[in-house]
Amino acid sequence: MKQIAANPVYKFLLFPVGQIILFALGASVILSLVTVLLAYLFKSNFIDFDLVERIMLILPQVIINGLTIGFVYSTIALGYTMVYGVLEFINFSHSEIFMVGGIVGIQLMAYFEHTGALATMNEYLVIALAIVLALIVSGSLAVIVERTAYKPLRGAPKLVPLISAIGMSFFLQDLVRLILSLTTGEFNVILPKFGTYDEFWKLAVPGMEDPLRIQIKSALIVGIAILMLVILNFLVNGTKVGKAIRAVAQDRPSASLMGINVNQIISITFLIGGALGGAAGVLFALKATKLDPFSGFFPGLKAFTSAVLGGIGNLTGALLGGLVLGLLESFAASYLGIFTNGAFGAEYKDIFAFAILIVVLIFRPSGLLGQTVGQKA
Amino acid sequence: MNTFFSDLYKKANTGFWPVVIAFAFLVVGTISVYLNPRSLFAFLTLLTTPVILYFMKIDTKVKVFIGLLLLIVILPVLGIRNIFYLEVIFQMAVFSALALGLNIVIGMAGLLDLGYVAFYAVGAYAWAIFGSKQMSLLHSIPGAAPANAEFFLDARWFWLFIFLGVGLAALMGILLGLPVLRVKGDYLAIVTLGFGEVIRVLALNLDKPLNLTNGPQGITPIQRPPLPGVVQALGNALTPLVGHVPTEAEIYNVFFYFLALIIIGIAIVVATRLEDSRIGRAWTAIREDETAAIAMGIPLVKMKLAAFAAGASFAGAMGAVYAANRTFVSPETFSFQVSIGVLTMVILGGLGSIPGVIFGASAVTLLNIQILQNFSLYLSDLRQSDAVIPIINFPWKNLSNQLDPAKYQKLVFGLILILMMIFRPSGLIPAARRQRELGDEKEAE
Structure with missing residues (x-):
């Protein structure tokens, strides 16, 4: 057993992938069971249609949507949780770094469209290039933000860097808006149409009349997110830099005594977190097809909620939290209207996340996976 | 030099x-x-x-x-x-009251509240719903209002609703505080932010099943209180100075100006008295060190709730006044940006410093609605002229007309917050207590 655990293929590939799949399946199954149970309970209140049947009809689609957005949340949440683990502060501007990644990605595709290369290039190559560019831009932006707005405030009372981060978030929103309006004349960016990833795979499922329709886009988002999560896992648990990051997160003064350059490690943490956020931005852009400088705000908040839900400072927790939140949101958006007969609908899904956040903080402040590095002080 | x-x-x-x-x-x-x-x-x-x-x-x-x-x-x-100045001063007064309230929560008790605008919204919507025709339209679809609807309450009820606004907002403050006060510092910030958004989303969507808030269109018209005879007489007496007989709208503006002034006066007195009271000192103790405060026998939860309630009540009162002044409320007025705007005012003036906060509120309001606007106008004038920017030889004409400072308030707020935090965290007019304790240099480290 010990031998298997030490095998790098197992440790850095099979185990994390298995964990992700387990989390995704587990969360989907539990939520579906709860929903169906509720449907059976309230079935008698609905006379003109069969509640259970109606819910079962869209269930697969709801789960797929939830997992897609859940993986995006997980990827963003990792940025929050890494920074929180190291510095114990909420990097409020992470949502803007995420947004910048998405916008940069779309702008690259728009540039390819403008030069006419988009029609001839392989669509997956385009997406890969957009992600790489977003990784670089968002990662460097995160480091610049850290150096200018957070580093001078290290050691100040806790509220001081937080307020600075809020200021940075606002500043970046309008700065991006200014740059976009000055260069293109408007600040909405729209994903150009290309390739076939908008289409559906149809999987015939035995026992169901209609085939299960999976948008290629969703599969792509999930696949890329898993890939990045595996790479991150390797970075943090398998390399020397990762070891240093973990050491700094655990005890900064001691890590510094051991010869670790703390400031450099903090910058690297921001770099990794920001890069992940930027890549998540491109994935989100593929799904949303339209971004503006303010569209990072809500996904950012939800990702933060995911990080808290999973246990802030805990990387696995952020992954689980993102998946659970994405699924919960998708379920709420699709079923709230059905259950309440149209009185409350999908428009409440944004505040649903906050309700979850408040409930988690009251009953289990350490999150689903417990034992955090946070709240030391 | x-x-x-x-x-x-x-x-x-x-x-x-x-x-x-x-x-x-x-x-x-x-x-x-x-x-x-x-x-x-x-x-x-x-x-x-x-x-x-x-x-x-x-x-x-x-x-x-x-x-x-x-x-x-x-x-x-x-x-x-020039009616615009009265508007500027009125807004200064409104935001000073908000900043004074937020100052109690952040500056005195040290609890970062990012959803402060929610309490303002509660006060505003309280009078908006009862002081307009909305109560008679509960069952109609938004936008399809029958023209013959009646006002639900007489306009004189407004005076009661100022106090109701205070009470409701304080109650909301306590309701928010009860579950979240176990949460510390930065978590609290996010939860209160969420609360602010919840209130906004509710205002946006509570047009069904019952049409309470009329959704994104907002509620209008909202009644204004009948003018007291004194104000009318005062307006008439001003005729020779002003140059014409003031219209009713102008007199109403003067009236709201004085109303805001009175509320500010009360707010200043309350805030000053609170600061030096037993409660105020308890807040300071909590802000500086929670554990030590508990050890000294300070009832932590009670004091924190008191801070939330006291801070919220200022916003509630101003909300009702604002709704009557505008005769219109919509969810857009109560966005997250307003919360951060008020935070910027408090930070700029000085956390915990009452004169500082008023100065901050006035300065940011002035910047927001006048200086940036004027700057925009100036730029657009330059754009129409033949002048060039000196050193880089760039003609103003070619400057993109997207460069409109009045639209970039968030950029300004953000810059103020970052720069203040880095260079002068105790604000432009620091609180006397903080100066005594630390001096600015030590705190900046």
Whole structure:
């Protein structure tokens, strides 16, 4: 057993992938069971249609949507949780770094469209290039933000860097808006149409009349997110830099005594977190097809909620939290209207996340996976 | 050079000179605004007077006299001549009240509240729902209102609703506080932010199943209270100074200006008294060290709830006044940006410092609705001229018309927050207690 655990293929590939799949399946199954149970309970209140049947009809689609957005949340949440683990502060501007990644990605595709290369290039190559560019831009932006707005405030009372981060978030929103309006004349960016990833795979499922329709886009988002999560896992648990990051997160003064350059490690943490956020931005852009400088705000908040839900400072927790939140949101958006007969609908899904956040903080402040590095002080 | 100025300041700050300077600013400001009602510079000169009054050594009686002269006589008269100034001052007053309230929560008790606008919204929507026709339209689809609907309450109920706004907002503060006070520092910030968004989303979507808020279109018209006879008479008495008989709308503006002034007055008194009271000292203790505060026997939860309730109540009162002043409320008015705007005012002026917070609120409001606007106008003037930017030889004409400073308030707020945090975390006019304790240099480390 010990031998298997030490095998790098197992440790850095099979185990994390298995964990992700387990989390995704587990969360989907539990939520579906709860929903169906509720449907059976309230079935008698609905006379003109069969509640259970109606819910079962869209269930697969709801789960797929939830997992897609859940993986995006997980990827963003990792940025929050890494920074929180190291510095114990909420990097409020992470949502803007995420947004910048998405916008940069779309702008690259728009540039390819403008030069006419988009029609001839392989669509997956385009997406890969957009992600790489977003990784670089968002990662460097995160480091610049850290150096200018957070580093001078290290050691100040806790509220001081937080307020600075809020200021940075606002500043970046309008700065991006200014740059976009000055260069293109408007600040909405729209994903150009290309390739076939908008289409559906149809999987015939035995026992169901209609085939299960999976948008290629969703599969792509999930696949890329898993890939990045595996790479991150390797970075943090398998390399020397990762070891240093973990050491700094655990005890900064001691890590510094051991010869670790703390400031450099903090910058690297921001770099990794920001890069992940930027890549998540491109994935989100593929799904949303339209971004503006303010569209990072809500996904950012939800990702933060995911990080808290999973246990802030805990990387696995952020992954689980993102998946659970994405699924919960998708379920709420699709079923709230059905259950309440149209009185409350999908428009409440944004505040649903906050309700979850408040409930988690009251009953289990350490999150689903417990034992955090946070709240030391 | 520096010593030259400080010597000059010292000389100017002795004997009768301060009074002379204050009067000079008052008189010059008044005359220039009277003659050029549109000039920003003239208005700024006039507004420097209170700052001089605050900083210079002047006998208290003289200070009060000049202050009252400015607030009660000069500003209303000038305001009727150019109604925009009254609007500016009214907004300054509204935001000063909000900033004073937020200052209790953040500055005194040290609880970062990012959803402060929610309490403002509660006060505003309370009067908006009951003071308009909305209660008679509960079952109609938004937008398809029958024209013959009746106002639900008489306009005089407004006076009660100011107090109801206070009570409701305080209640909301306690309701929010109860679950989240177990949460510390930065978590609290996010939860309160969420709460602010919840209130906004509710205002946006509670047009069904019952049409309470009329959704994104907002509620209009909202009744204004009937004018007391005194105000009417005052308006008529002003006729010779203003140059024409003031219209009802203008008198209403003066009326709301005085109402806001009264609320600000009460808010200042309450905040000052609270600061030096038992509760205020308990807040300071909690802010500095929670554990030590508990050990000293301070009831932590009770005190934190008190801070939330007291802070919220200011916003509730102003909300009701705002709804009546605008005769219109919509969810857009209560966005997250407003919460951060008020936070910016508190940070700029100085956490925990009452004069600082009022200064911050006035400065940011002025910047927001006047200086940035003027700057935009100036840029668009330049764009139409043939001038070029000197050194880089770039013609103004080619400057993109997207470069409109008035639209970039968030950028300004963000910059102010970052710069203040890095260079002067205790604000432009720091609280006396903080100065005594630490001095600015130590805190900046």
